[in-house]
Amino acid sequence: MNFGKIQQGDPLKLGMRNLYIVPSRFGLLWLAGIGLLQVVAIQLESHGPLLLSFLMLGLFLLTLHLTHFNLQGLEVRCGTPAAGFAGDTLAYPLRLRCRGRCEGLRLGLGAGEADQARSLGPGEHLLSLPWIPPERGRRRPGTLKLLTTAPLGLFVCWSRWDPPVPQLVIPAPRRGPVGRATAPVEPERGGRTSSQGVPGGDLWQDLQPHRPEDGAGRLAWKLLAQGRGAHAKRFGAPLAEASLLTPAAGIPLERALEHLSAAILRLHEEGSSYGLVLGATTIPPGQGPGQRDRCLEALALAPRSL
């Protein structure tokens, strides 16, 4: 059912004013079935089909209310969506609070078909809906359709809502050329050698005897369990030739950003140090998931022209 006012705001509480309900096509067929049974019952003066036709009519009248009950009082709010790549199926999180049992709930984002029916008990539920963002940026997934036909499929009850919280969409990774600018590596305090790497990274490099100030987070539990004493893990970034990535010259910006996205993922996998220069934005070289996420977010939010 693709009509009806699209609701705004977060959270959305469903009630009489924002729910629509009409008989489904099956509901109309059901009425035709009742008519047929009535004709047979009257013509043959038979109680069986008469009672069945009245039962079906009773069910029709009852399910009008039961179908509405499924969505009435349902509270929907946006979760915190995680970032994802353009063109991929992303998960958009939703929090649903059901006042009572909610049967046969179907949810669908955008123009897509509503997914399989599910039944939710009273209380809080965390759901994620799949959607495919077409392009990068902070994107809202479009209109959410909440729909139910339970318990018998005779009525369709629905509401439409625009979830206001956007999801970060990163350019889809695509292999290709990227521009590079070599970044000078700052000499470390204490005059470390290149083999010792740059401290503060996410890469586990070495072990050293555990000191109380190292805390439990750095303790090498496996060695301790093997009875080889308490050691602390030392993390750092290997001191390599860090490069600053830039969009390759001579190709469209969006395509260049996709190349950068692939390059960042590859460098991260390799454990290399890298930075990013996008117009006025510069991210100094670094390593680890934090660095990767910072760079990818910068790609997602880069202006349309640099």
Added chain:
Amino acid sequence: MIERPPSSPIGIRQRKPAAAADATSPEARRLQWLTEALLIVGLLGLQPALMLSWLAIGLTVLAGLKLLEAKRLGERRLVGLLQLVCAGFLGALQADLGPSLLQGLAVVLALAGLLALEAGQGPDWRMLLRRSLQVLIGALPVTLALFVLMPRLAPFAPLSDLGQGGARMGLSENLAPGSIASLAANGDPAARVSFEGGQPPEAADRYWRVLVHDRFDGESWHTSPSQPRTGPEAAPAPSGTGTPAAQQLWVAEASGLEAVPWDGSALPLGRELRINGRGELLHAGRSSQRRLYRLRSSQAKEGGWQPIPPQTKDQMVPAGTNPQLEALGRSWRAAGPPTARLALAETWFRSRPFRYNRSPGTLPAQAPLDAFLFDRQEGFCGHYASAFSALMRAAGVPARVVSGYQGGTWVQPFGGAGYLDLRQDNAHAWSEVWVEAEGWRRVDPSTWIAPARGGGLRAGPTGGAVGWLQRQWWALDLAWGRWWLGFDREGQEALLQRLLGERRNLVGGLVLAAVTVALGGSVSVLGWLRRQPAGDPPRRQLERALAALAQQGLVPEAGETLRSFSARLEHSEPELGALLRTLAEPYELWRYGPGSRSALEARRLSASLGRHRRRLERALRRRLQRRPTA
């Protein structure tokens, strides 16, 4: 569906779930197949002669084929609807207790299948069963209100081929005993009658007439087209003896005949019943279905049809068809009045070596009754009644053959009133002769030949436990028939008359009001049930307590445990926090601690938690009352 979003963008890459081959739940599929199987079993009892039977068979086959290929939700819904309509058709064709139970079960399963289709993959069998019963019971008040109060319409047109035809009863409008080699033993039910407020007739008087055969062609006896009927108003009033007359409640099985069994003297009750001039009781209902009718026993031994004088056809014997019979009859003409000729005939039969035989073989096509009377001299009731009636006609006494039932088995069920059970092998034929002074007199020539067969009751059903169970089932079936068929158009008219009196124009408002009240009640109860928290009894108590707190904005934060929530609450609302703790501590101990978690323990804890919850709710009410003044 992705239940939890991954924490890192790297984990997001995933495929769109492939469309399932069959998008519907397996429970729904199983339920629909089960319904289909029940419907197929129901089809086995149908009469193939009826058009509606073929319609039901066609629809069931169609539903089965659709079920085979259906993959999408819409297709499976259609299967469910087809199955319901099939069950309705079967209900129109078979109203006995057994088939009705089967149809009822098929309807419940078809509805459960539709519910399972809509509920998706989640719910289990118990949940489905509970929900199906909830929805069915919820719809029952409206159903019953409509069934009882909605005025019934008369049939649009007399249909002769939709549900009519297909005789099932052993009686036929043509009686040609000479063409029957052997009487098959048939224990199928024919009719049942109970006598409310009275006693059944004496065993010797248990003659239940159905058809009168008044046309004789020399070989067989036929029923001539029905004569002008006399209604109940035309029947004589019961002779007043001061004692209330017994009411006979008849349930006659489908027969294909308009005529139904009766004792020949009772008064019909109901506009659908008429007695015609030759003493047949005609029922206007559908002869392809079980019919229920009431008669009032009459103290008079004779019915209003008995004094109606014979017509020419009641005296006709085609000349030359049975020359020896005709000659014998003619020889009795000079014997005096009809009663004397009757006596001569009885003497003649008793003096000859006639034997009663259920398998006498067929008679020749030429002069069959001559062959029976003067050559074979063995046969069953049809032979004797035919030959005697023909002899009487030849002797100048108007006579005819009557077919119906004789005797019956008195069944006294475990609970409830007894009744007389007539089976097809109680079928009997006898004669009626016209005696000027008294009208049509019943004469049963079989009694001159085989007293054991003519005078006695048919042997009862199988003895022992099986026979007892069979009789109980018959009794249940009769009770069902009475209850189910009893509330007909006239019963409804009487009820509406009692409810509304002269203000019959208010019937629409009455139906509307009843449906509104019934629907309102069901919706309220189902809405309340829906809001009930799920889980075991202690959990439900806890949820109700938390719901009461939430109504005043006191809700746990995300990730907050019950204990820390009560501690936080105790900080800001000491009384409420302490009360919640008294709920939370025993609950957590029971839920997570060691020890028994039996159903008994759960009930005990639930009772205790219920007391604490009520105290908490009272405290919340006090808090609400304090608020405006604070």
